[in-house]
Amino acid sequence: MDYVSTRGLAPRLGFEDVLLTGLARDGGLYVPETWPNISDELHRLAGNTYADLATRVMLPFIGDAMPAEEFAQLVSRGVATFAHAAVAPLVQIGPNDWILELFHGPTLAFKDVALQLLGHLFERTLTARGGRMTVLGATSGDTGSAAIEAMRGRRNIRVVMLHPKGRVSEVQRRQMTTVLDDNIHNVAIEGTFDDCQALVKDLFNDLDFRDAVQLGAVNSINWARLMPQAAYYVYASLLLGGPDRALTFSVPTGNFGDCYAGLIAERLGLHISRLVVATNRNDIVARALTTGFYDKGETEPTMSPSMDIQVSSNFERLLYEVEGRDPAVVRAAMEGLRDQGSFQLGRVALMQARSLFTGRAVSEEETLDTIARVHGETGLVIDPHTAVGIAAARTARMQRDIPVVTLATAHPAKFPDAVERAIGKRPALPDRLADLLERPEHYDVLPADADKLKAHVRSVVGNGG
Numbered sequence: 001m002d003y004v005s006t007r008g009l010a011p012r013l014g015f016e017d018v019l020l021t022g023l024a025r026d027g028g029l030y031v032p033e034t035w036p037n038i039s040d041e042l043h044r045l046a047g048n049t050y051a052d053l054a055t056r057v058m059l060p061f062i063g064d065a066m067p068a069e070e071f072a073q074l075v076s077r078g079v080a081t082f083a084h085a086a087v088a089p090l091v092q093i094g095p096n097d098w099i100l101e102l103f104h105g106p107t108l109a110f111k112d113v114a115l116q117l118l119g120h121l122f123e124r125t126l127t128a129r130g131g132r133m134t135v136l137g138a139t140s141g142d143t144g145s146a147a148i149e150a151m152r153g154r155r156n157i158r159v160v161m162l163h164p165k166g167r168v169s170e171v172q173r174r175q176m177t178t179v180l181d182d183n184i185h186n187v188a189i190e191g192t193f194d195d196c197q198a199l200v201k202d203l204f205n206d207l208d209f210r211d212a213v214q215l216g217a218v219n220s221i222n223w224a225r226l227m228p229q230a231a232y233y234v235y236a237s238l239l240l241g242g243p244d245r246a247l248t249f250s251v252p253t254g255n256f257g258d259c260y261a262g263l264i265a266e267r268l269g270l271h272i273s274r275l276v277v278a279t280n281r282n283d284i285v286a287r288a289l290t291t292g293f294y295d296k297g298e299t300e301p302t303m304s305p306s307m308d309i310q311v312s313s314n315f316e317r318l319l320y321e322v323e324g325r326d327p328a329v330v331r332a333a334m335e336g337l338r339d340q341g342s343f344q345l346g347r348v349a350l351m352q353a354r355s356l357f358t359g360r361a362v363s364e365e366e367t368l369d370t371i372a373r374v375h376g377e378t379g380l381v382i383d384p385h386t387a388v389g390i391a392a393a394r395t396a397r398m399q400r401d402i403p404v405v406t407l408a409t410a411h412p413a414k415f416p417d418a419v420e421r422a423i424g425k426r427p428a429l430p431d432r433l434a435d436l437l438e439r440p441e442h443y444d445v446l447p448a449d450a451d452k453l454k455a456h457v458r459s460v461v462g463n464g465g
């Protein structure tokens with residue numbers, strides 16, 4: 001399997017190079033050169049364990065990068081850290097409504113699904129090639145802790161993780177800053193998540209710097225972050241009578257990575273009726289899917305902070321797909337975004353996007369109401385991101401007889417303040433994290449300035465960190 005850049009000016013690469021490269025050298029994102037269709041195989045996967053199913057779903061994307069048995073082992077080790085035997089249990093919340101609980105991993109958000117595997121893939125590839133890597137990431141809250149947990153203590157990897165100062169929840173911050181391993185370096189940036197993400201892209205786009213410190217990416221700009229997420233769409237579908245039975249998924253959305261993973265599953269041959277792109281009031285993607293006009297606004301803080309994003313990186317991958325895989329169109333759109341803060345989707349492209357995706361923005365009130373309603377109707381306590389997904393699914397639903405699966409992206413204990421506002425009680429952290437609020441923390445603070453950040457990364461690397 002070979003991968004090409006959405007901007008068409010970077011070399012075509014195999015899986016392992018895509019894994020280590022992260023962002024393409026032309027600023028674009030890597031995507032498979034062609035989509036494998038495995039619909040025959042999907043029919044045979046019902047009843048498999050999560051790990052076996054996920055291995056089969058991902059193998060076409062690995063190609064000959066490693067033997068299938070070895071990859072299967074890495075996948076098994078990746079899910080072994082999950083606290084639920086089903087890995088991603090499907091839970092019914094209404095007559096034809098379900099949530100897929102993706103938050104049973106070590107840091108209580110769905111990002112563990114991909115990052116636990118990514119840690120093993122990085123280590124294997126770096127060990128085989130004899131290299132080291134400086135993972136540079138930006139987090140709106142959950143990627144950071146999931147990446148840190150997956151990479152801590154690994155000899156050939158150091159991590160520099162940026163989070164927007166004061167804009168992640170206390171639990172989220174502490175899950176990162178209380179990890180004191182020598183190879184982990186947290187930085188609070190005086191700015192928003194979009195500032196953090198722009199800094200990461202700036203440093204990647206300085207090719208000399210990038211090579212000097214061997215930058216690697218754990219954000220969903222890295223293809224290997226998305227591929228594992230396609231597996232749980234397949235898993236849920238097979239439990240509900242797929243792959244041929246039509247299903248709607250509602251996806252709490254920030255960077256559009258999880259949604260794009262739904263597109264991957266659909267391309268593999270899964271019957272997906274609709275992907276609901278559920279956003280909070282930072283609704284750039286929902287608006288773009290309605291109007292065709294993608295224009296960047298100001299990021300506003302909400303109670304679902306992991307979705308407080310205005311520039312959704314993976315929208316570029318969708319754009320590439322719906323614009324007929326024409327890199328020139330993607331380059332022009334991204335120049336528009338850089339220079340004017342906006343671009344317009346072509347008419348046919350917009351129609352294509354809307355044939356699978358429906359965008360819905362959800363207000364803060366609706367989010368609280370949904371947490372309370374689901375609790376009242378089922379006794380389940382859900383987190384605010386999941387609530388956004390459920391609320392969006394309700395308004396976007398077209399046919400009653402098509403099951404709706406909302407991706408439950410975080411454990412409610414990560415967002416105790418919002419949950420308490422909705423239902424009057426604070427969800428408890430699972431035992432393994434019970435003393436989180438007492439553990440010592442360490443992090444540095446920097447302004448949103450690329451040169452200062454480069455100096456910081458160089459000092460970390462220079463100190464052997």
Ligand SMILES: *Cc1c(COP(=O)(O)O)cnc(C)c1O
Binds near residue numbers: 109110253254258
């Ligand atoms: C990251 C995150 C999201 C958004 O996922 P994207 O792939 O960035 O769209 C939603 N909910 C939670 C809890 C997250 O951590």
